[in-house]
Amino acid sequence: MRALSQTVLDERTAPPSLHLPDYPRTSPPGVLHLGLGAFHRAHQAVVFDGLLTSGDTRWGVLGVAMRSTELADTLARQDGLYTLQIASAEGRRWQLVGSVLDTCVAAREPERVTAAIAAPATRWITLTVTEKAYGPALAAQLVAGLAARHAAGLGGLTIASCDNLSGNGSKLRQLCVDAAAAQSTVLAQWIEGSCAFPDSMVDRIVPAATAQHRADAARETGLDDACALGTEAFWEWVIERHFVDPADGAALAAMGVQVVEDVKPFEEAKLRMLNGSHTAIALMGAVMGLPTVADCVANADIRWFVKHLMTDIVMPQLQRPGLPAYRDALLARFANPDLHHKVHQIASDSSLKIPLRWLPTLQTRLAAGADVEPLAFAAAVWMRYLLAEDDQGRPYAISDPAGERLQAIARQHRGDAPGTVAALLQQPTIWGEALAADPRWTSRVGFWLERVQALGVGAALAQFKAGHASQA
Ligand code: CS2
Numbered sequence: 523m524r525a526l527s528q529t530v531l532d533e534r535t536a537p538p539s540l541h542l543p544d545y546p547r548t549s550p551p552g553v554l555h556l557g558l559g560a561f562h563r564a565h566q567a568v569v570f571d572g573l574l575t576s577g578d579t580r581w582g583v584l585g586v587a588m589r590s591t592e593l594a595d596t597l598a599r600q601d602g603l604y605t606l607q608i609a610s611a612e613g614r615r616w617q618l619v620g621s622v623l624d625t626c627v628a629a630r631e632p633e634r635v636t637a638a639i640a641a642p643a644t645r646w647i648t649l650t651v652t653e654k655a656y657g658p659a660l661a662a663q664l665v666a667g668l669a670a671r672h673a674a675g676l677g678g679l680t681i682a683s684c685d686n687l688s689g690n691g692s693k694l695r696q697l698c699v700d701a702a703a704a705q706s707t708v709l710a711q712w713i714e715g716s717c718a719f720p721d722s723m724v725d726r727i728v729p730a731a732t733a734q735h736r737a738d739a740a741r742e743t744g745l746d747d748a749c750a751l752g753t754e755a756f757w758e759w760v761i762e763r764h765f766v767d768p769a770d771g772a773a774l775a776a777m778g779v780q781v782v783e784d785v786k787p788f789e790e791a792k793l794r795m796l797n798g799s800h801t802a803i804a805l806m807g808a809v810m811g812l813p814t815v816a817d818c819v820a821n822a823d824i825r826w827f828v829k830h831l832m833t834d835i836v837m838p839q840l841q842r843p844g845l846p847a848y849r850d851a852l853l854a855r856f857a858n859p860d861l862h863h864k865v866h867q868i869a870s871d872s873s874l875k876i877p878l879r880w881l882p883t884l885q886t887r888l889a890a891g892a893d894v895e896p897l898a899f900a901a902a903v904w905m906r907y908l909l910a911e912d913d914q915g916r917p918y919a920i921s922d923p924a925g926e927r928l929q930a931i932a933r934q935h936r937g938d939a940p941g942t943v944a945a946l947l948q949q950p951t952i953w954g955e956a957l958a959a960d961p962r963w964t965s966r967v968g969f970w971l972e973r974v975q976a977l978g979v980g981a982a983l984a985q986f987k988a989g990h991a992s993q994a
Pocket residue numbers: 686724725726727728796797800801867868869875
């Protein structure tokens with residue numbers, strides 16, 4: 523079978539059902555993306571593909587993988603091209619995305635990243651480096667490039683974090699300015715004054731690419747694409763109107779990006795509704811032995827739980843307009859049978875996700891004396907999840923920077939619900955300082971952990987639901 527490459531584009535030999543990029547892929551990249559992975563390729567890269575299609579040649583991407591070489595190198599062999607399968611209730615579509623012009627690996631070629639940040643054609647940096655990467659190493663990498671750019675007398679960049687953090691742009695700005703200030707006040711001031719770090723909310727469910735995507739792409743297109751991946755039709759990108767070049771706002775808006783003054787209502791709704799539910803679903807599914815999110819929401823009790831969590835616990839604190847429709851759309855997205863979104867993928871790094879996804883709701887509601895029961899149940903399931911074996915006794919791996927430590931704590935207190943709760947809530951980076959000492963919270967987590975241990979997650983959940991029905 524023919525391998526996907528630029529030659530396929532030049533010769534226009536792909537089947538007519540496949541939407542092909544029809545712009546020259548020869549201009550120097552205007553965007554440097556850090557964190558080349560499935561999400562970027564199914565989200566920002568598609569928006570940039572649209573901009574390139576519109577004739578604006580400034581949005582080609584240099585895709586930088588932070589450490590792992592496989593995707594970057596395989597993609598480079600295909601001239602950056604890949605097939606995206608878009609699956610929704612209306613059927614499946616295929617798109618060949620052409621915006622990634624080149625790739626490299628930051629850990630292997632750090633000087634290339636520095637040079638790209640300082641390249642005259644570069645206008646934007648986008649980032650999907652995950653929650654755990656917002657630290658000194660990332661700041662050092664960006665600041666090295668920005669220092670070179672400043673030294674070359676070039677203008678500043680728009681640097682858009684696209685990670686699921688609250689206030690992602692402001693966080694990144696602070697990180698860079700602090701790191702620069704340790705080197706030079708002038709540089710720190712230049713970054714603050716000349717670069718723009720818009721906050722943004724990004725959304726599209728993009729499971730890790732699998733061999734199935736490659737096989738599906740081959741069947742559909744007749745081309746061998748080792749980088750094929752799949753996603754849903756839904757996508758959102760809401761970005762703060764804060765760019766080095768103000769005209770970029772209109773360009774992005776023309777592609778369907780929402781350019782707004784304040785991202786907060788969108789970001790809060792997305793993190794707490796979608797990601798908060800995702801984390802709860804993933805932990806329940808992992809312990810119940812349900813492989814994918816769609817398998818989980820096909821379970822009537824889990825579906826009921828997620829709807830209850832969103833409607834009665836999370837939504838009252840949110841400002842985004844149209845929340846009931848947003849919730850219903852989310853439930854339909856979770857049920858998408860084509861996505862095969864693995865619960866263990868979402869459960870990874872939970873120790874970093876919980877504080878962003880559950881804690882704001884929890885803290886606000888506890889302060890108001892409001893019901894937090896579903897979150898107590900979810901927290902108990904997280905503690906049970908840390909034992910690294912499901913309710914049928916099948917082991918699984920926990921992928922989390924704090925995983926080993928947390929797993930050791932969970933195992934040490936195995937069978938002792940109050941002991942487990944006391945030890946695992948005593949983790950201020952996950953739960954904050956106050957919760958471990960709040961009996962309204964600790965007693966409810968303890969109650970549900972005891973139920974989960976005695977009955978298994980599925981039966982404990984059924985009991986939760988029955989108890990709620992009798993209260994309601
Ligand atoms: C998921 C997200 O893996 C996870 O933690 O919750 O990747 C989620 O699919 C995206 O944020 C959807 O936009």
